[in-house]
Amino acid sequence: MTVRLDAISIVAADMAASLSFYRRLGLDLPADADAAAHVEAVLPGGLRVLWDTEDVVRTYDPAWTRPQGGDRLGLAFRCEGPEAVDALHAELVDAGYRSHLAPWDAVWGQRYAVVLDPDGAGVSLFADAQ
Template sequence: MNPTLNTIDIVVSDMDATIAFYAHLGLEFKLDPSTPGHAACDLPNGLHMMLDTESFRTPFLPGWSAPSGGPRTLLCFEFDAPDGVDAKYAELVKAGYRGIQEPFDAFWDMRYATVADPDGNGIDLYAALPAS
């Protein structure tokens, strides 16, 4: 029997800043009143996403330290049209988030851009380009 991927858990340094960032992408995280340092959001198709502060998660991950360098994991958000990619990228950069890759037309026929969340995780924004 194969396991089912049903949850993504991101370790964050600043819960409020991270919740504010993902709100720009339409995700509504709810803090868990019984578990400080933990928030969750239900996504389409039964996927669940969690945020855990470093102080909450560290006791369960002995020897853990925050990674350095570029993002090794990217969360990808699809838009209905290429102009949505450009608009969301501009909104996030204007709000003070770091742009990693400005919007461009990729050779795989998509409009693509990448920003960083408050902890440096890569967030791809993409949409299919119109058929030519």
């Protein structure tokens, strides 16, 4: 039996707000997807990112409730360089998204920052230190 990671799923309270955030991170998502209950984007290499509204999740898991507390899964977006981490972090914060961790030089040799998506999930921005 062969198993491979095929998709990462995101549950969105507000589909349009979630897709707007991820468009700013370079994902190609059509504008008409904002009103959809389920959206898929295929990344280079074939990995898919899936979005479902909370209402869709409750159709197959009626007991589902919005998670509380810290992240259980995180997405990390590689930037071109340390300056790009700072610039993208500033762009997202200027657009009204919340910074969780301002850019810093991490001990593991990367420039790193974390911004919260519209549902409060931490999204890492990073680049190799130069």
